Amino acid sequence: MRTYLDFxxxxxxxxxxxxxxxxxxxxxxxxxxxxxxxLEVKAQKLLSDTYSNLTRWQKTSVARHAQRxxxxxxxxxxxxxxxxxxxDRSFGEDEAIVGGPARFRGRSVMFxxxxxxxxxxxxxxxxxxxxxxxxxxxxxxxxxxxxxxxxPVVSLVDTAGAYPGLGAEERGQAEAIATCxxxxxxxxxxxxxxxxxxxxxxxxxxxxxGNRVMMLEHSIYSVISPEGCASILWRDAQARGDNKAPDAxxxxxxxxxxxxxxxxxxxxxxxxxxxxxxxxxxxxxxxGDAVEHAIHDLEDLSPEELRKQRREKFLNIGRVGLA
Amino acid sequence: MNWLSDITPxxxxxxxxxxxxxxxxxxxxxxxxxxxxFNRDLEANLHVCPSCDHHMKIDVTERLNALFDDxxxxxxxxxxxxxxxxxxxxxxxxxxxxxxxxxxTGEEDAIVxxxxxxxxxxxxxxxxxxAFMGGSMGMGLGEGIIRAAEEAVSRKAPFVMFTxxxxxxxxxxxxxxxxxxxxxxxxxxxKEAGLPYVVVLTNPTTGGVTASYAMLGDxxxxxxGALIGFAGPRVIExxxxxxxxEGFQRAEYLHDKGMVDMVVPRKELRETLGGLLRxxxxxxxxxxPAAKPEKKADNETSxxxxxxxxxxxxxxxxxxxxxxxxxxxKAAE
Ligand SMILES: [Zn+2]
Numbered sequence: 001m002r003t004y005l006d007f008x009x010x011x012x013x014x015x016x017x018x019x020x021x022x023x024x025x026x027x028x029x030x031x032x033x034x035x036x037x038x039l040e041v042k043a044q045k046l047l048s049d050t051y052s053n054l055t056r057w058q059k060t061s062v063a064r065h066a067q068r069x070x071x072x073x074x075x076x077x078x079x080x081x082x083x084x085x086x087x088d089r090s091f092g093e094d095e096a097i098v099g100g101p102a103r104f105r106g107r108s109v110m111f112x113x114x115x116x117x118x119x120x121x122x123x124x125x126x127x128x129x130x131x132x133x134x135x136x137x138x139x140x141x142x143x144x145x146x147x148x149x150x151x152p153v154v155s156l157v158d159t160a161g162a163y164p165g166l167g168a169e170e171r172g173q174a175e176a177i178a179t180c181x182x183x184x185x186x187x188x189x190x191x192x193x194x195x196x197x198x199x200x201x202x203x204x205x206x207x208x209x210g211n212r213v214m215m216l217e218h219s220i221y222s223v224i225s226p227e228g229c230a231s232i233l234w235r236d237a238q239a240r241g242d243n244k245a246p247d248a249x250x251x252x253x254x255x256x257x258x259x260x261x262x263x264x265x266x267x268x269x270x271x272x273x274x275x276x277x278x279x280x281x282x283x284x285x286x287x288g289d290a291v292e293h294a295i296h297d298l299e300d301l302s303p304e305e306l307r308k309q310r311r312e313k314f315l316n317i318g319r320v321g322l323a
Numbered sequence: 324m325n326w327l328s329d330i331t332p333x334x335x336x337x338x339x340x341x342x343x344x345x346x347x348x349x350x351x352x353x354x355x356x357x358x359x360x361f362n363r364d365l366e367a368n369l370h371v372c373p374s375c376d377h378h379m380k381i382d383v384t385e386r387l388n389a390l391f392d393d394x395x396x397x398x399x400x401x402x403x404x405x406x407x408x409x410x411x412x413x414x415x416x417x418x419x420x421x422x423x424x425x426x427x428t429g430e431e432d433a434i435v436x437x438x439x440x441x442x443x444x445x446x447x448x449x450x451x452x453x454a455f456m457g458g459s460m461g462m463g464l465g466e467g468i469i470r471a472a473e474e475a476v477s478r479k480a481p482f483v484m485f486t487x488x489x490x491x492x493x494x495x496x497x498x499x500x501x502x503x504x505x506x507x508x509x510x511x512x513x514k515e516a517g518l519p520y521v522v523v524l525t526n527p528t529t530g531g532v533t534a535s536y537a538m539l540g541d542x543x544x545x546x547x548g549a550l551i552g553f554a555g556p557r558v559i560e561x562x563x564x565x566x567x568x569e570g571f572q573r574a575e576y577l578h579d580k581g582m583v584d585m586v587v588p589r590k591e592l593r594e595t596l597g598g599l600l601r602x603x604x605x606x607x608x609x610x611x612p613a614a615k616p617e618k619k620a621d622n623e624t625s626x627x628x629x630x631x632x633x634x635x636x637x638x639x640x641x642x643x644x645x646x647x648x649x650x651x652x653k654a655a656e
Contacts, residue, residue, distance in 0.1 A: 166571070173553040178538040181534075185507055201531070202500070202534040233413035248413075314504045314508060317505065
């Protein structure tokens with residue numbers, strides 16, 4: 001069963017009519033087949049029109065779509081011999097961030113990423129992709145391991161944000177995020193980061209300060225969630241019951257195209273027509289291709305060159321290419 | 324030396340303005356113990372309540388005046404940054420908000436950078452200005468911290484960072500978030516140069532600021548009672564749906580949890596910092612008469628003559644971290 005988003009209603013209606021007609025197909029005449037073809041063309045056109053004009057708030061719901069591919073799907077689709085490693089060696093294991101070494105298209109690569117989970121059970125297990133300090137400390141551990149074995153690191157970002165809990169604060173959430181960001185920036189291996197769904201605030205950037213930062217076409221990357229921003233900056237309107245999250249999403253410019261224009265990301269990976277959830281397999285392949293290219297571009301650089309490239313890239317943000 | 328061109332005199336106007344402001348009301352009520360305090364006494368006590376030691380907010384300039392020897396310091400101009408690249412507008416236009424705060428504080432952004440001597444050690448000190456949009460971190464602040472780090476590296480001076488911030492400046496969107504890695508790079512530059520980076524956490528320090536340069540210090544000091552955390556208490560309460568324990572996310576709590584080295588009352592900060600900085604820079608330690616260096620390096624200033632140099636090896640270290648105070652005294656006079 002496909003989950004349709006609010007703005008996909010006209011598409012849903014068309015597709016359900018097509019389904020109904022298909023049910024009649026066997027017993028019916030040629031006209032039904034013609035009608036099906038006609039509606040299919042119409043549905044494709046509608047899908048294409050809708051998805052090429054998504055508002056930033058609509059993109060937010062695409063980025064959070066329940067059927068959007070997650071970290072574990074990319075691992076399954078792209079790697080062999082993936083060995084998930086657990087624990088920060090200090091306090092515990094945090095499954096909001098999953099990671100481990102794997103074979104990827106002829107290379108050994110360290111994969112690290114947020115996993116939101118798919119059903120109630122796995123969502124709880126992965127804490128909806130909101131990591132605690134242990135998750136970031138595990139990420140640091142894995143990056144250090146990658147460095148030791150001269151493996152490139154690929155980080156896939158998909159989180160609403162780091163977990164705002166009592167225990168997380170007690171164990172130094174801020175310090176863990178800061179140190180993880182510092183590790184990214186000082187890493188002697190290539191670091192390729194892809195925002196695959198939600199890139200939420202410090203909890204995202206902590207594993208995304210890479211040599212190459214890419215975004216899937218309909219993913220979002222922002223300093224605070226549209227809802228969070230609305231509740232602070234549109235306090236009065238929100239208090240009156242107006243939903244200002246769509247306005248916040250627009251104002252903060254959280255879409256991949258915005259970030260490319262602002263010079264914050266290097267590349268957009270286009271999604272199949274109708275978004276990643278419509279063709280998970282194709283999305284995974286496209287991400288694999290982009291990551292493979294990036295690794296190829298970076299793998300001959302020395303640790304020093306990699307650090308220098310990363311540093312210059314981030315220092316240039318806001319200095320170069322802004323109007 | 325090109326850093327000289329960056330230098331502007333300290334905010335003289337501001338000091339006067341604040342004094343006349345405080346002239347309007349003679350007394351301040353302590354928010355903690357409700358004691359009425361004569362403003363002049365409060366200022367003399369660095370805005371710490373004389374009866375209960377509650378640490379109130381202190382003006383950035385007042386803090387720097389109190390910290391640097393004889394109140395002498397030079398202000399470093401903030402780099403210019405792109406203004407409002409997102410053309411952000413909420414219930415107000417961001418450019419209007421910016422204009423308002425610039426007028427109100429007399430500062431360009433939420434940070435003031437000063438260079439001077441702290442207990443004899445030339446030090447770059449950056450202070451976040453909570454009065455400027457809640458000390459929020461945007462491009463101006465990020466570039467300021469990078470600038471301060473570069474100043475520290477070029478002077479071979481320690482970098483002391485006073486944090487106070489509600490977090491990111493949402494009006495700069497993703498560019499605000501990018502200040503987390505960018506300021507982290509600033510810290511790395513200081514550390515790579517072998518210079519000490521000391522953070523003083525003041526009330527409040529939360530959000531992306533805590534999760535970047537505020538938690539990357541060689542040493543973390545904190546003012547008593549300061550709220551320090553990643554997520555704000557309200558957000559946490561909404562998430563876990565229970566009341567937070569007394570003292571949660573306060574400086575003393577972070578000390579107990581191993582995130583802060585020392586909770587230091589404001590009045591003792593200068594002395595504590597001075598001690599730390601002297602140790603880190605090997606400054607001011609009395610040289611043994613028998614172990615005086617045989618010759619001085621050409622560029623040594625009068626300041627360096629008081630440096631210890633018991634052995635040749637130590638002498639190397641000294642000249643490496645030696646203080647370039649050239650120009651400072653002249654400008655500070
Ligand atoms: Zn009091």
